[in-house]
Every structure is written in C-alpha cells, then in structure tokens.
Amino acid sequence: MNALFVLIPIALGLGAAGLAAFFWSMRDGQYDDMDGAAVRILIEDDNED
C-alpha cells in the first residue's frame, strides 16, 4: 500500500512529462513540415560553416 504513494506520483509524473514534451514539440513547429523533415536529411551540405 505504501508503495502506491511513491509509484502513482511517478506514473503520473512520467505521463505528464510525456504530455509536456508533446506540447512543446508541437509549439516548436516540429509537426509543421513532416515531409520536409524526411527529405532534408538527404540534402548534401557542401558549404560547411
């Protein structure tokens, strides 16, 4: 029973962290250009800076 006082907050905290990460990534615009992100990795960057 006492273990629950530790485990439930941990479970909730992990879930909330995941939710916060999703909100952040959405606000950051990471889902705005799904196709672009997939092909950008193929761009050869010849001007190193």
Add this chain to the structure above:
Amino acid sequence: MNAHTALPQSDSSPLCQTTLAVPGMRCSACIAKIESGLTAIEGIAAARVNLSAKRVAISHDRKLDDLDLTEALQRLGFEAQAVEGLPMRGSSQDRELLKALAVAGFGMMNIMLLSVGVWSGADGATREAFHWLSALIALPVIAYAGRPFFVSALQAVRRGTSNMDVPISIGVLLATGLSLHETLVGGEHAYFDGATMLLFFLLAGRALDAEMRNRTRAGVGALLGRMGRHASVLRPDGSTERMAADTLVPGMVMLVAAGEALAADGTIEEGASAIDNSMLTGESTPVQVGIGERVHAGAINMLAPLRVRITAAAQDTAIAEIAHLMEEAGQSRSRYVRIADRAARLYAPAVHTLAALAFVGWMIAGAGWHQSLVIAIAVLIITCPCAMGLAVPAAQVVASGALMKRGLLVKDGSALERLAEVDVAVFDKTGTLTLGEPQAELDAVPTRALPIALALAQASRHPLSRSIAKALAAQGIAPAKLEGVREVAGDGVFAMHASEAVALRRPQADAGQMAVELVIADECWPVRFDDPLRCDAAQAIDRLRSLGIESRILSGDRDAPLAKVADELGLQSLGNVSPQEKLAQLEQLKAAGAKPLMVGDGLNDGPALASAHASIAPGTASDASQQVADAVFIGERLMPVAHAVAVARRTMRVVRQNFGFAIAYNMLAIPLALAGVVTPLIAAIAMSLSSLIVIGNSLRLAWATK
C-alpha cells in the same frame, strides 16, 4: 494584395516576412536549391521551405516586394505566387484537436492504470482513493478534451438540429456526473475510464478527418493570384505610372509588355501580339490579337507590347465574374450532409428514447431512483457512438492514402462520400480528355533540317516553338548555328544559316491554327501540331461505363475538333459552351435528379466544377479549378478518375459495414445494459473491442485498393 507581415519585434526592423506558395517543389534537391538560391540574393536574410505545405517563408529587406521574390524564384526554376493570409503552419483548429487528443490519451492511460487496480479487487479505502484520484485526473481532462464536442453539440442544439456530437456530449457528461456522485458517496462503480476512453477514440477519429483535409490543401493558390497585380498606365502627358490592379478604372490606357499578365479587361488600341488565354479558357494555344479586339484580365501577352484601353477593372472583369459564379455554385455543396451526421439523426433519438425507457421501466419495476438512473446512464455509455465516430474517418483516411499513392488527391471525407454517389460524368475536352499541350509532328521534316528547326524554335517563347524544341531535344538533336536571329510577332522566327535564309513561320495558306512551316532557302516543310487524347481515355470511359456511369463532353472548343474526339470515344458532345452555359447544363442535370461528376481543368470549368455533385481536376488545371475541385489527379493518365469513383464506392461499402458492426455491437450490449449488469470493466472492453474491429475492417481497404 499584400502578403507582407512585419516581424513582431519592432517596426524599426528592416526585415519583413513574406510567404509564397511554390506548388512545384517535390524533393530535397528543390529545398536545397530554393533555400540556398534565395539566401544568395542580396536583401534576403533567410528562406525556409515547408515541403508539406509547398510554401517558402522568406525574411527579406523591405525594398524587395512580392514581384521581386517571385521573379527570383522563377530564375531558380520554380513558379511561385504570393498569396494573402497564408500561414506556414496548419490551422489552429487542427492543432487544438491534436492537443485535445494528447490530453485525452494521457488521462485515459492514467485512469485505466487506476481502474485496473479497482477491477482486480482493490476495495475499501484503496478503491475510494483510486476513485478520487481518477476524478481528479478526469475532470480537467474531460473539460479540456471534450470541448470540441461540447461546442459543436451546443451549436447544433441552438439551431434546433442534432448531430453526432449531441449524444456524445450527453453520454460523456452524464457518465462523468454519475461517476462523481459514486465517488462522493463511496460507491462501487466509477466510469471515468469509460468517459476518457470514449473521448480519446472519438478525438482520434476527428484528428484523422482533419489530417485528410490538410494533406491535399497544400500548394493551392488564391483564384485571382494569376491576374496581373500591377499595370503601367499611360498618362495623358505621355508619362507612365505603375498602378495596383484594384486602383485601375475603365477609360485608362495601359501598356502591357511581352510576358506580362493583364490586370484588367480592355480593347487593344495599338499593337498586335498573341495572348495566352489558358487561365480563362483552358485552351493552351495562344490566340492572335490585333487592334480593336477584346482581351481579358489574367491573359498573358506572349509576343509584343500592347496598348490596351481598359473597359472593366477589379470586380467587373470576366475573371472576377467567374470567381463570383464559382462562389455561388459552391454553396449548394456546403449544404451536403455527411453520412455520419445522417446516421446521427436516426441514432441519437433512438438511443435517448431507449435510456429514458430503461429509467421508466426500472422505476416501475420498483428499483428506486438511484439504481434506475445508474442503469439508464449505463445504457447511454454503452451505446455512445464510439465505433460510429471512427467508422467513417478510419475508412476514408485509409482509402485516400491508397488513392494518393495512385496519383489522386482527395480533398476531404465529404468529397469521397459524394464521389461514391455520382451517376453521370461530364468531361471538358482540352486538357482533360486530351493532354492540353500541342505536340509537334516532325515526320515530314528531313533529318538534315532538324538542327536548324531546333535552333529556330529555341529562339522563341511561343508555345508552338517550345513544343518543337521539346520534341527535338528529346530526340537528342543538337541545334545548328544561326546568325541574325529575329522574331516577328505573329509571323515567326527568321535567321541566316550558312548564307541561306531560314525561318519557322506561320503557314502562308491558313490551314487551321495549329501548324507552322519550316523554310530553308526555297524549300518548305509543314509541321503540324496535335493535342492527343490521354493514352487511356477510352479505357477510363469504359471503366466508368462498367460502373454504371455514362459520360458526355461539354467543351468551350469549336465543334469540328470536338466532334473528332467525341466520335473516337463514342460520346455525346456539346461545343461552344460558355462558363455560364456549362453551369446551366450542370444545374439542369441536377434538376433532373442526376448526380453529375464534373471533370475539367480551365477556369471556364470553374463554376461547373463548383456546382457539380462531385468534381475532379487534372494537376495541370488552373489553380482556381484545382482549388474548387474535390480531387486532383496527377500525371498523363485519365484512369485515376474512374479509379477514384470505384474506390469511393468501395469505401462507402466499408463505412456501411462499419456502421453494421457498430449496430450489431449495440444489439449485444444494450440488453446487458438494460438488465443492469454492465460494469465499468465490461463497458471498457466492449468499447475498445468495437473500435478495434472498425479500424481493422477499414484497414482492409488498403489491400483492396492495391
């Protein structure tokens, strides 16, 4: 007419942000080319491409305007348009939906975790603590994630109608209220898990629906984007002034340079040229125009400068008139009721009556207030249209994904539903049944003359010349060396080759419009042009016929070339039809009870496309037509049109099966609920099982459409 928006920091910032639509970008090479090409230009600080939306956001110096930027992109080989109010990101409504989905998912999983504890035997203080904890999570989650449904249900109720959201909202709210009551009195069953799970599944359905709409919205520009935005107006004192299109008034005289788009309707006062009317008519062959002839806004002057007296400007131009017609014709379509809402109209009253009957029945049987209410609410929860909310979008998303792989982009779910219902097809000719590009037939020309033909053709921007150049370049022929090349508007290209006069000119004897002559010294060969039918046009028409859809042709083209095509395909046809007449024909078909499918490309097809029960445009169509059509097919084949109808019908079959499953599930579950033996555990299992079955059934479409 301005797509600039100042950066938020301050007004003194020398940079501003412009978003341009670039429909032609496809791959990583395009991204690299556009981004590096633009940033290399002086005055452009940064450029960022969004490939999904086919847009590029440029932050640049204030002294550059839209025109400079589109020209810069043109030099990089991309056609671009500045479009007003184009955000780089998806619509905020869709983002809200995704956020709500994430919150509902979070709530569902955590509450389920606690519920499993309760189901596996937690009781006493533990169960009560778990219920309290669940309530604490569920209340904010339901308040946040349920908003899309509550808002929509409230609107429907205010209008005195009903939609799927009404039973959903009632079910969720009652379940939450009952669970809260149980928690307060320390009862045995709380349905927080059921309520959040319901929201999660339904939001998943909504998000799928929104995703489908977004996928194809990319890259379509506004209708009037092609109309010239500016014109050089000639003042009485002989000076010229650059004026915006909406400040022009009839009576002004504008100078139109070669390559410029007209900004207003007018008559030619001076000069002779060829104009490309493809924006208005969809016909790609340029029309020769001279003094006194009418020209329209949106047409492109191909050869020589013109002086045009304006007869109609801004909202009175022919193109604005068509835009207006399209807007009106499209309104009938917005009255179309989606299948899910039609189902809800039958479903909601039935379910609510049943719940009320359960309550009354148990009261009469003497079960007491509390138990009767619990049972009535259990009926509502178990019948809540979880599978129904997924039944339609799941099938439609799978189908549209499969169609996309075959070169057909469907705009939204409603389009797929309407496509499935069509029973007669109306085709435009040029650019729809045919490819819409003149193709040069060079069989008559001897091999030794081909390099000269190529060199001459390359010297002109006339579409017929370009077509010759394209055909010859594809054969791997190298151009000959010419001297003294000059182009005479409306006549042809003339030059010297090894002391012989050579020319590519209009035929002396006027044998139809689509021909030129290649002249070397005193020899002369005709080059004819043909606009061939799409290679599988006949098969596509046959396929449609096998689906019970008869086709016919409505074209703005002259009767003679039209009759040839109609005979070849064995179809009824009507030529010389104006945009208004096309619209009238469509309305007539609809009035006769038919559900027409319109397939067309030109702006002249726009009103008809908007008015038809469903419409498809080729990827080469004018922007306005693509925007108003329900679906766009890409490539040279016509088969995707027939395929779209077949897949749409199969999709609707699956949707109906899904409804069947949902109803069958209710048949099993309702007696249990009425008998009062439904526990939260049974509700959770039944709900997820029915949703999984519906999703699984929809996935079959992916294989079936291969």
